[in-house]
Amino acid sequence: MVDMTWDRAGMSAQDAADRARALGKLRLGDAIFRNVTRFAALMVLALLGGVIVALVIGAWPAFEAFGFSFLTTQSWNPVTEQFGALAPIYGTLVTSLIAMAIAVPFGLLIALFLTELCPKWLRRPIGVAVELLAGIPSIIYGIWGLFVLAPFLQVHVQPALISAFGGVPVLSSLFAGPPYGIGVLTAGLILAIMVLPFITSISRDVFEAVPPVLKEAAYGLGCSTWEVMRHVVLPYTRVGVIGGVMLGLGRALGETMAVTFVIGNAHRITASLLAPGTTISASIANEFTEAIGEVYTASLIALGLILFVITLIVLAAARYMLLRIERRIG
Amino acid sequence: MDTSLYAARRRRNAVAIAASFIATGIGLAWLALILGVLVWNGLSGLSLAVFTEMTPPPGSAGGLLNAIVGSLIMTVLGVAIGTPIGMLAGTYMAEYGRHDRLTSVVRFINDILLSAPSIVVGLFIYEVMVRPMGNFSGIAGAAALAVIVIPVVVRTTEDMLLLVPDSLREAAASIGLPRSRMITRIAYRAALSGIVTGVLLAVARISGETAPLLFTSLNNQFFSTDLNAPMASLPTVIFQFALSPYEDWQRLAWTGALVITFSVLALSILARTLAATRKMS
Amino acid sequence: MSLIKTIVAAGIAAAVAVPALAADVSGAGASFPYPVYAKWAEAYKKETGNGLNYQSIGSGGGIKQVIARTVTFGASDMPLKPEQLGKDGLIQFPTVLGGVVPVINVDGVASGDLTLDGDTLAKIYLGEIKTWDDPKIKALNPSAKLPSQAIALVHRSDGSGTTFVFTNYLSSISPEWKSKVGSSTAVQWPAASGIGAKGNEGVANNVKQTKGSIGYVETAYAKQNNLTTTRLVNKDGKAVTATAETIAAAAAGADWSKAPGYYLILTNEPGADAWPIAAATFILIHKQPKSPADARIALEFFDWAYKNGGQLARDLDYVPLPESVVKLIRQTWASEVKDADGKTIYAVTN
Numbered sequence: 001m002v003d004m005t006w007d008r009a010g011m012s013a014q015d016a017a018d019r020a021r022a023l024g025k026l027r028l029g030d031a032i033f034r035n036v037t038r039f040a041a042l043m044v045l046a047l048l049g050g051v052i053v054a055l056v057i058g059a060w061p062a063f064e065a066f067g068f069s070f071l072t073t074q075s076w077n078p079v080t081e082q083f084g085a086l087a088p089i090y091g092t093l094v095t096s097l098i099a100m101a102i103a104v105p106f107g108l109l110i111a112l113f114l115t116e117l118c119p120k121w122l123r124r125p126i127g128v129a130v131e132l133l134a135g136i137p138s139i140i141y142g143i144w145g146l147f148v149l150a151p152f153l154q155v156h157v158q159p160a161l162i163s164a165f166g167g168v169p170v171l172s173s174l175f176a177g178p179p180y181g182i183g184v185l186t187a188g189l190i191l192a193i194m195v196l197p198f199i200t201s202i203s204r205d206v207f208e209a210v211p212p213v214l215k216e217a218a219y220g221l222g223c224s225t226w227e228v229m230r231h232v233v234l235p236y237t238r239v240g241v242i243g244g245v246m247l248g249l250g251r252a253l254g255e256t257m258a259v260t261f262v263i264g265n266a267h268r269i270t271a272s273l274l275a276p277g278t279t280i281s282a283s284i285a286n287e288f289t290e291a292i293g294e295v296y297t298a299s300l301i302a303l304g305l306i307l308f309v310i311t312l313i314v315l316a317a318a319r320y321m322l323l324r325i326e327r328r329i330g
Numbered sequence: 331m332d333t334s335l336y337a338a339r340r341r342r343n344a345v346a347i348a349a350s351f352i353a354t355g356i357g358l359a360w361l362a363l364i365l366g367v368l369v370w371n372g373l374s375g376l377s378l379a380v381f382t383e384m385t386p387p388p389g390s391a392g393g394l395l396n397a398i399v400g401s402l403i404m405t406v407l408g409v410a411i412g413t414p415i416g417m418l419a420g421t422y423m424a425e426y427g428r429h430d431r432l433t434s435v436v437r438f439i440n441d442i443l444l445s446a447p448s449i450v451v452g453l454f455i456y457e458v459m460v461r462p463m464g465n466f467s468g469i470a471g472a473a474a475l476a477v478i479v480i481p482v483v484v485r486t487t488e489d490m491l492l493l494v495p496d497s498l499r500e501a502a503a504s505i506g507l508p509r510s511r512m513i514t515r516i517a518y519r520a521a522l523s524g525i526v527t528g529v530l531l532a533v534a535r536i537s538g539e540t541a542p543l544l545f546t547s548l549n550n551q552f553f554s555t556d557l558n559a560p561m562a563s564l565p566t567v568i569f570q571f572a573l574s575p576y577e578d579w580q581r582l583a584w585t586g587a588l589v590i591t592f593s594v595l596a597l598s599i600l601a602r603t604l605a606a607t608r609k610m611s
Numbered sequence: 612m613s614l615i616k617t618i619v620a621a622g623i624a625a626a627v628a629v630p631a632l633a634a635d636v637s638g639a640g641a642s643f644p645y646p647v648y649a650k651w652a653e654a655y656k657k658e659t660g661n662g663l664n665y666q667s668i669g670s671g672g673g674i675k676q677v678i679a680r681t682v683t684f685g686a687s688d689m690p691l692k693p694e695q696l697g698k699d700g701l702i703q704f705p706t707v708l709g710g711v712v713p714v715i716n717v718d719g720v721a722s723g724d725l726t727l728d729g730d731t732l733a734k735i736y737l738g739e740i741k742t743w744d745d746p747k748i749k750a751l752n753p754s755a756k757l758p759s760q761a762i763a764l765v766h767r768s769d770g771s772g773t774t775f776v777f778t779n780y781l782s783s784i785s786p787e788w789k790s791k792v793g794s795s796t797a798v799q800w801p802a803a804s805g806i807g808a809k810g811n812e813g814v815a816n817n818v819k820q821t822k823g824s825i826g827y828v829e830t831a832y833a834k835q836n837n838l839t840t841t842r843l844v845n846k847d848g849k850a851v852t853a854t855a856e857t858i859a860a861a862a863a864g865a866d867w868s869k870a871p872g873y874y875l876i877l878t879n880e881p882g883a884d885a886w887p888i889a890a891a892t893f894i895l896i897h898k899q900p901k902s903p904a905d906a907r908i909a910l911e912f913f914d915w916a917y918k919n920g921g922q923l924a925r926d927l928d929y930v931p932l933p934e935s936v937v938k939l940i941r942q943t944w945a946s947e948v949k950d951a952d953g954k955t956i957y958a959v960t961n
Binding site for chain 3: 075076077078079146150151154155177178179180181182264265266267276278286287289290291292297
């Protein structure tokens, strides 16, 4: 800080001493503040580290007991204390895959609508509506799925699917079994609705960032709207869109409440999408407070660790990609 | 002119445009369906009793007061704990360490924490608080919520402080203001509405969180403000009541869901209007 | 900064301003007795102002949380063996008797229309009987009109004493079940697909919502939710319905005085009117509780329930314990539950 060079000779000794003391206090305050903020920033790092350490310590008994086979065993038997993460991991991946398979095309199409086709006055309200969808807490999706979507699917959609694909060689096992209403497919559908706003808003943001001159040049050559989207906008925004998709994937992988209500909680892998299954977060939510025994609890924490690692990888990749496009946009 | 190619291109375009209209229509329809069912079922159970009575055992009349109060307490505490830490960290990143290595690492880590599964946060707090303490508690629930608040506040604080023009900082330096004073008196004030927006968004985010509370604050069917004991919260009560077969409980679950959703939406709208007024001024 | 100060101040004020006015003791565990515990707690709070916060998280959860001392008492339908009680320093005592009943959701079948036996039930849950019009079901119900609908299985996803009681019954009837699955609070369900629901509440909810489903719940849940129940063939070969009388008949021959730790399983009991899947539900408390005051309140509550809660229990088809057993339980409290100085925490004075 600048130390004003006033006429010191005109100051009394008392004033000079007061001034020195005041400056000293300010310097100290400054140093304290700086270190406090630094400490807070380090705390963020420590938080992530702490989460990983706590999870590893908690999960250790499970890794000790099962080793690598924990990741490849399907059996989840609390009686004999044999636990395997394969069914929850499978369920997590399949439901997220179904969710992305539905949400990505929908999200891109809605973003296309919002940026190219929508009249200006409608743009804001629909944008707000999309963010409303994003703001609804996930437990509401869960109860809506349980009370509205699942019965509807059970009565109207699933029997149709079962009978439609009954004779088809491969697909019949994909859509087999009694119509429960809840199950892997229903969970995937709910996740799709949850992830849709993320993909839509990120896609819309990157689409809007395309320099108009590029699009106008294409239109000038006689390209149709779709061709501009496909050959100009999407290639330009590819990295951002993929980043947004991966962010949505990260959200879908970690979602707990919406899935727990409609997944059916069955620790097994079945070919049928209409059958109940489980995901990592649903297993933890359902069983954690009741797991007796060190190995059982440790297995659940190990599941949490696996989930954290999977989402870490996906999110780190997404952030890296979004970083690249932010740099490019400037 | 090659009419067949032109026709094919027109057809593809028409299909794509139709698809995007349909997709938007379906998306909006889902929103209408979800909100509609929520309002329909939630309103039917809405009454003054919901806000004045405690959660009842099945078959008796009651309300959601203890859950609402518990949620309020834990949300306020979670924000109270998480906001200072988040603000200070964001301040470091924007003011002191704008270009140093620590900041870019923290920014990266923070974004990961921002989207981390909330159930993992619950597990973490269980391991470091509930287990050593030996009981479920409201303070553990608040801590779990704070862990979710921190990344949100860090991000918005850093973003908002970075928007404050450096000319303000330079002016402050030129009159001899110490850096800490400059930050607290000038930069914070300039970025205040943005930071408040961030806090409101964080509040909206944690209001609907259930998973981190499931094994930290558990639940409580009676009214309790004891932080060292299990505490009820709206999301956990909804979880319990919705999965039950009792109709009066299910109705309360829908009403609770309505209360949460509209609080969250109101907060988001408030945050958005604050952001808009800032942009205009 | 002042905004933050206000928020922090408000939070602390809220937390400190209203201390817990009356005592609130926490317990957790089985969903089997939850309906009656909830009714008792409500009545008890009205009378004495003391609240008993009971969370229905499943017997497995009750056992785990009481061992971890995060709750004052745990509740479990699976009684712990005396060795385990000794190892963890717990005592256990029964509170009420109840029964587990199969519930179904099949169009055109009303309560009591369908009769099953243990073997058929085991085969259904093993996945060997897949449709409602299977010959084995038809053999037990020659006059019933059963659709050729696929059976949708519902079982518990959490650690459940109700599951223990149910699988215990199946194990005692079906050697195939015993070897393939066994009996515990959580088992590896063998069938190709089945929904796992949380708590008796979840099973009841799922059966209600899913057509063609079968599940197993405590009788109070079937009653409170108007679920369709089936009759079962008991050990004596008679088809009986689950009622307070048949459950009491199952427990008639139980000799509690000879069971250390009150460890008694009441499935498949002999008796013409005995309900085959009857069970007692237990409370677990530490011999040396962390908080003697809280433990005392809990024991006072259960004592009150033994004295005054009988009718509330019977209304929900639970069976109160006979007075002789209650006497034994009070003696156990007086002799086993002590504080750090060795003083008895709660001795009934009458």
